[in-house]
Amino acid sequence: MAGVPVLLAGTVGVGRQDHQSSMWAPGLSAAGFVPVGVWSPANDGDSERAARLAHSLDVPFTVGELPHLDAGTAIVACLRGEARQGLLATVGAAVAVLVDKPTLDSTTQLAAQLGGASTGRLLSGHHYASHxxxxxxxxxxxxxxxxxxxxxxxxxxVAAGDGPSPEGDLRNIGAHAVDLMLRLTGPASVTLATSALADDAVTFLGQTERDVVLSGHVSRTASGQGTLLARIRVVGTHGHIDVDLARPALTVRTASTSRSVGYGTGSVVARLRELRRLSEGARAGESAGSWLAVSRFLDAVTESAALGVAVTVDKQD
Structure with a gap:
């Protein structure tokens, strides 16, 4: 079966982050995609990086006006602000778009981007959800x-990698934890009893209106690469589940280093396969409400930490 065509839009993240080159592009082939080009908006300060990516993939590089996209084409978008809003408002309804790190932008910005979107086939880049x-x-x-x-x-x-986000790691990494929690609880009103927030560490404790306790810890180490710990414990009235999102993996040791190397279908490739299914009409896209629920939860963590009081996030259906 021929691969699904995919356009890589932008290489923007936070700080030195370049998920397009380091994460999404390397997983395209395993997910059944064929890159057809790299595009950057005219005002993208990272266009040189995008040009290098296009050269490495041996595909056309365009700047400015969005190239024509045939129905069934997918997009992996690493964009922020007005550039992301312009893309979502321009693409057709039949084009599936994976938006890397949607909650890097503020809740107000995200609401505007989603409100003007012309596509009904959206998928967040929160790849742990597809593990x-x-x-x-x-x-x-x-x-x-x-x-x-x-x-x-x-x-x-997570390890130091590219370093803490200049804007703090709450919306950069903490979004993953909140996204996973809300996928398990479903739409919920959450009261955050306590939160602590630093540039490279986040902790919070909360409870839903149905008395489900939520506990999250996210942090970044001073050195190293990759995800070091990604554990979820889910407790029910009649049992519990422990999930290790950093596995399956092998520990590879040399005379000077020791590192964990994943094998099998990783969460990034699994997420890209979800995008392929979305582009083929085999699954529904994600709702604007689900993305905004994550963003508002992150706002509440910030507010609770700043004021030292409990903060309630209303349910978003």
């Missing part, structure tokens, strides 16, 4: 295999 172990755990919660959901605890520790 096979998480999807199995989510199905178990949905089907009542562990009884009524009572608690969700997530610990996510």
């Amino acid at each position: 096979p172990s998480f999807t199995r755990a989510a199905a178990a919660v949905r089907d009542g295999e562990i009884g009524l959901l009572r608690a969700v605890m997530i610990d996510l520790v």
